[in-house]
Amino acid sequence: xxxxxxxxxxxxxxxxxxxxxxxxxxxxxxxxxxxxxxxxxxxxxxxxxxxxxxxxxxxxxxxxxxxxxxxxxxxxxxxxxxxxxxxxxxxxxxxxxxxxxxxxxxxxxxxxxxxxxxxxxxxxxxxxxxxxxxxxxxxxxxxxxxxxxxxxxxxxxxxxxxxxxxxxxxxxxxxxxxxxxxxxxxxxxxxxxxxxxxxxxxxxxxxxxxxxxxxxxxxxxxxxxxxxxxxxxxxxxxxxxxxxxxxxxxxxxxxxxxxxxxxxxxxxxxxxxxxxxxxxxxxxxxxxxxxxxxxxxxxxxxxxxxxxxxxxxxxxxxxxxxxxxxxxxxxxxxxxxxxxxxxxxxxxxxxxxxxxxxxxxxxxxxxxxxxxxxxxxxxxx
Numbered sequence: 001x002x003x004x005x006x007x008x009x010x011x012x013x014x015x016x017x018x019x020x021x022x023x024x025x026x027x028x029x030x031x032x033x034x035x036x037x038x039x040x041x042x043x044x045x046x047x048x049x050x051x052x053x054x055x056x057x058x059x060x061x062x063x064x065x066x067x068x069x070x071x072x073x074x075x076x077x078x079x080x081x082x083x084x085x086x087x088x089x090x091x092x093x094x095x096x097x098x099x100x101x102x103x104x105x106x107x108x109x110x111x112x113x114x115x116x117x118x119x120x121x122x123x124x125x126x127x128x129x130x131x132x133x134x135x136x137x138x139x140x141x142x143x144x145x146x147x148x149x150x151x152x153x154x155x156x157x158x159x160x161x162x163x164x165x166x167x168x169x170x171x172x173x174x175x176x177x178x179x180x181x182x183x184x185x186x187x188x189x190x191x192x193x194x195x196x197x198x199x200x201x202x203x204x205x206x207x208x209x210x211x212x213x214x215x216x217x218x219x220x221x222x223x224x225x226x227x228x229x230x231x232x233x234x235x236x237x238x239x240x241x242x243x244x245x246x247x248x249x250x251x252x253x254x255x256x257x258x259x260x261x262x263x264x265x266x267x268x269x270x271x272x273x274x275x276x277x278x279x280x281x282x283x284x285x286x287x288x289x290x291x292x293x294x295x296x297x298x299x300x301x302x303x304x305x306x307x308x309x310x311x312x313x314x315x316x317x318x319x320x321x322x323x324x325x326x327x328x329x330x331x332x333x334x335x336x337x338x339x340x341x342x343x344x345x346x347x348x349x350x351x352x353x354x355x356x357x358x359x360x361x362x363x364x365x366x367x368x369x370x371x372x373x374x375x376x377x378x379x380x381x
Contacts, residue, residue, distance in 0.1 A: 003206035006253050009133075009144060009167040013242065015234055017173040018134065021050060021090070022057030024169055028130045030088035033061040034108075036079060036101040037092045039068055041136065044179075050092065059088070064100075070267070070274065071100050071150035076107065076114040083108035088130045091167075094188070095140030095274070098133050099148040102165040105129040117160045118152060119349060124164035133167040136176040138220075138227075138240035139188025139275055141195055141248020143170045149264075149274075157264045158349060172245055174238035182228045185240075186323035187275030189224040192244040193217060193319070194282045198257040199250035201289075201296045202356045206254065213250035214303035219243030221304060221315075225322040258285050258361055261353035262369060265344035270332040279325055284372045286313045292359045331378045342370035 012020075025033055033054055037047050042065035054061045064082040067075040083089065083104050091101025107114055110125040117124055133143035142148070146166050152158045180188070193216075199205065200213035223239035230236065262281035266272050290297055290309040297309035306315055344350065345366045354361045 001207060003208040005208040006146065007163065007166065008249055009170050011144070011170045011172060011245065013172040013238070015173060015175040015238070017171045018050075018176060019053070021132070021134070021171065022053045022059065024132060024171065025054060025059045025088055025090070026057055028088060028132070028168060030059050030130060032086045033059055033088040033090055034079070034083040034086040034104070035061055035063045035090045035092060036097050036104065037063065037065050038094070038097050039065045041065075041093050046092070050090070061090075062086070067096065067100065069096065069271065071096050073114060073150060073152055075100055076103055076150060079104045080107040080114070083129070086129060088132065090132045090134065092134040092136060094135070094137040095142045095149075098135060098140065098142040099150060101133065102131060102142070102167070103148050103150070103160055105131045106164055114150070114160065115152065118158045120161055124160075124162040126164065128164050131167045132169045132171065134171045134173065134176070135241065135244070137180055137184065137188045138177055138237070138244040139191045141192060141244050141251060143167055144245055144248040145252040147252065156268050156347070156349065170245070172241050174234050174241050177237045177241055178231050178234070180231070182231070182324060185228050185231070186224070186325055187273050187279065188244070189220055189227065189240055190279035190282070190320065190323060190325065191275035192240075192247045193220045193224075194259050194278050195247035195251045195256065196220070196243070197300060198259060199247070199254040200300050201294065202254060202257040202358050204254040204356055205296050209250050209253045210299065212246040214300065216243040216246035216250060217300065217303055219246070221319055224319065228323055255356050256353050257357040258289065258353065258369070261345055261350045261357070261361070262373060264350050264353070265341055265347070266373065268344040268347065269336045269340055270330065272330055272333075279320060280327060280329075280376065281369075281373065283316060283320060283327075285369060286316055288365070289357070289359055294358055296358070327376055328379050329373075329376050331380060333374070334378050336374070338367070338370040338374040341374055342366050345370060
């Protein structure tokens with residue numbers, strides 16, 4: 001057996017940890033910072049609170065919050081411009097804010113356009129800006145990952161990957177997640193669960209990552225229904241946040257698989273929340289996946305207290321039901337058909353996820369999964 005476990009950033013965990021952000025910034029030697037935070041979160045007052053705290057600590061900062069939804073190339077370019085003169089990037093929010101922050105730490109340091117680094121076209125700068133990541137959702141695990149997703153000029157999902165994008169410090173504050181609505185809590189939590197599961201069961205899985213992946217699955221599956229039922233439950237929120245972080249470590253080392261191939265393909269067709277797309281794709285493919293009955297699939301089942309991999313589909317369906325997940329696609333998908341989704345699943349940028357799946361994904365499988373996904377009902381509003 002041989003494997004490499006990639007570097008894990010310094011991680012601090014605790015309710016109220018956001019109050020220590022100014023001291024953390026100073027400990028990294030920051031003299032000027034840019035805060036990347038989506039507009040909704042900034043409007044809650046958190047943006048002004050962070051700006052004031054940094055200023056009082058002698059670290060002047062600017063706030064970039066002119067974005068919503070998943071990152072687009074225009075957001076990255078605007079944030080890079082706003083970062084001029086900064087030596088620290090602080091990402092606060094969901095995966096979109098964190099991905100923008102991590103990419104900007106590289107583009108602001110090098111002066112290159114984000115597309116210069118898309119799909120690993122060129123090496124990242126060896127001396128990016130310092131980075132502090134503060135997730136406010138328990139989903140993407142972007143705070144510990146070297147992978148960053150954004151929509152390119154044509155709207156297709158692209159990625160920038162490299163250790164240079166990793167955080168220098170991660171602050172996990174469960175108090176920041178209590179305001180997340182039930183639907184987003186479910187979508188983000190299920191996304192994190194799939195991260196852990198796919199990393200633990202795909203072709204790249206190895207013993208070095210199972211500690212984080214299996215614990216992530218246990219934490220998330222045990223806490224998600226409670227976090228939805230009682231949003232103020234800090235213990236449940238904390239378990240979700242820690243599970244998401246562990247899942248991020250898992251995919252940083254081993255990647256994902258077929259469910260993410262499909263969810264990225266769906267996003268290539270029309271806007272859809274990544275967590276929702278991933279959860280729907282996971283449920284649609286899991287029966288097919290567990291037919292291969294591998295040791296890693298059975299080990300994941302055991303970690304969840306199940307007798308064998310054969311019990312996984314029912315377990316996942318029950319978890320989705322308890323989370324209130326509606327098996328529906330946004331109405332905009334009515335303009336697309338299964339052939340269009342299959343074409344996106346075959347796109348070059350989605351092939352790594354296809355290849356990493358533990359079972360060979362044939363063209364016939366792609367057509368079948370595309371038909372299954374596009375047969376889901378649509379939201380009418």
